[in-house]
Amino acid sequence: MKDIRDYSLLAHNTFGTDAKCKRFLEYSSVEEAQQIVAGLTAADQPLLILGGGSNLLLTGDYEGTVIHSAIKGIEVLDNETLAAGGENLKNPDFVFLNCGSGEVFDDVVAYAVEHGYHGAENLSIIPGEVGASAVQNIGAYGVEAKDIIYKVETVEIATGKVVVFDNQDCQYSYRQSRFKHEWKDKYLVTHVIYRLSKHFVPDLDYGNIRTSLTAKGIENPTAQQLRDVIIEIRNAKLPDPKVQGNAGSFFMNPIVEKAKYEELAAQYPGMPHYTIDAGHEKIPAGWMIEQCGWKGKSLGRAGVHDKQALVLVNRGGATGQEIVNLCETIRKDVKQKFGIDIHPEVNVK
Numbered sequence: 001m002k003d004i005r006d007y008s009l010l011a012h013n014t015f016g017t018d019a020k021c022k023r024f025l026e027y028s029s030v031e032e033a034q035q036i037v038a039g040l041t042a043a044d045q046p047l048l049i050l051g052g053g054s055n056l057l058l059t060g061d062y063e064g065t066v067i068h069s070a071i072k073g074i075e076v077l078d079n080e081t082l083a084a085g086g087e088n089l090k091n092p093d094f095v096f097l098n099c100g101s102g103e104v105f106d107d108v109v110a111y112a113v114e115h116g117y118h119g120a121e122n123l124s125i126i127p128g129e130v131g132a133s134a135v136q137n138i139g140a141y142g143v144e145a146k147d148i149i150y151k152v153e154t155v156e157i158a159t160g161k162v163v164v165f166d167n168q169d170c171q172y173s174y175r176q177s178r179f180k181h182e183w184k185d186k187y188l189v190t191h192v193i194y195r196l197s198k199h200f201v202p203d204l205d206y207g208n209i210r211t212s213l214t215a216k217g218i219e220n221p222t223a224q225q226l227r228d229v230i231i232e233i234r235n236a237k238l239p240d241p242k243v244q245g246n247a248g249s250f251f252m253n254p255i256v257e258k259a260k261y262e263e264l265a266a267q268y269p270g271m272p273h274y275t276i277d278a279g280h281e282k283i284p285a286g287w288m289i290e291q292c293g294w295k296g297k298s299l300g301r302a303g304v305h306d307k308q309a310l311v312l313v314n315r316g317g318a319t320g321q322e323i324v325n326l327c328e329t330i331r332k333d334v335k336q337k338f339g340i341d342i343h344p345e346v347n348v349k
């Protein structure tokens with residue numbers, strides 16, 4: 001267990017902002033998580049439960065306690081283990097992977113691809129850790145974490161009890177879960193059990209996956225080929241945080257009423273969109289930001305990535321506040337041009 005006062009979070013946020021927290025606590029097992037919650041006092045508030053820091057913008061020092069999981073491990077649960085948990089899962093079609101919340105999420109994807117466990121390929125190289133996948137419902141290329149999450153094991157902060165949630169309990173939707181709302185700061189995630197398929201049914205319909213594969217002469221990709229092409233597409237569009245600080249998509253794509261979408265579609269015939277249901281459409285915020293002229297532009301040392309306008313970048317030495325200023329200016333411009341409010345996906349602290 002780690003318990004450090006006045007700790008620099010520089011290595012814990014991909015925006016590369018140098019901020020400190022008053023106290024940093026890290027657990028490497030369920031027991032340590034229980035020890036941590038038992039020792040918390042009012043002086044530790046507010047809490048910030050941190051994953052890989054790939055979805056976080058620190059605007060200054062954090063006057064509270066940061067809690068981080070360092071629980072490692074990727075373990076195939078056998079039917080007996082699952083049966084011991086009261087389940088009857090002798091299903092030959094699936095594999096259940098129990099992963100420590102501090103494990104790097106992409107290491108799980110790589111492990112799954114290597115072993116022939118399927119369903120996670122499109123989530124390749126999303127930065128961040130296993131715990132955050134269950135909180136944030138991370139997603140890319142038509143797949144979301146919720147599609148492979150089976151159970152989420154947590155320690156309840158108020159009681160120290162181990163509480164295991166089913167996928168359904170977590171009420172997942174686009175980049176949302178109960179962990180971000182009524183369960184916020186109430187649970188520490190310790191393990192996530194993913195349910196993967198032994199059969200490979202590739203999901204190639206999103207964006208340019210299929211055309212990228214065709215360009216390589218691949219019609220029926222293997223899981224590894226699909227992973228490789230996703231990595232290539234992402235690397236071409238998204239900046240490497242080791243080179244230029246960023247937190248991936250800065251904004252969520254807004255979901256709007258059908259009537260609003262139709263009004264805009266008449267005005268902008270080429271506008272990309274994704275149908276959510278009969279009454280709602282999702283409009284890419286990156287497209288709107290580009291239409292506002294922000295792609296590749298900067299405000300102070302904060303900038304908009306030149307290959308993907310949804311990504312804000314630290315051009316070098318930007319403070320969290322400079323990035324917030326850019327965020328607010330963009331939000332105002334998008335609102336003015338399209339009449340739509342866009343909201344950060346990134347956790348601004």
Ligand code: EPU
Pocket residue numbers: 139140141142206207238247248249250251252253272284285286287288290295307308309310345
């Ligand atoms: N677009 C533009 N200009 C831009 C960016 C996008 O016109 O600068 C257009 C694209 O041409 C496309 C549409 O907007 O028609 C969607 O773009 P893209 O497929 O690149 O995805 P996105 O909606 O911008 C989302 C996720 C990404 C994920 C991609 C691929 C969110 C907030 N972001 O971005 O996730 O990789 O889809 O599935 O939903 C992340 O969360 O950090 C992240 C990178």
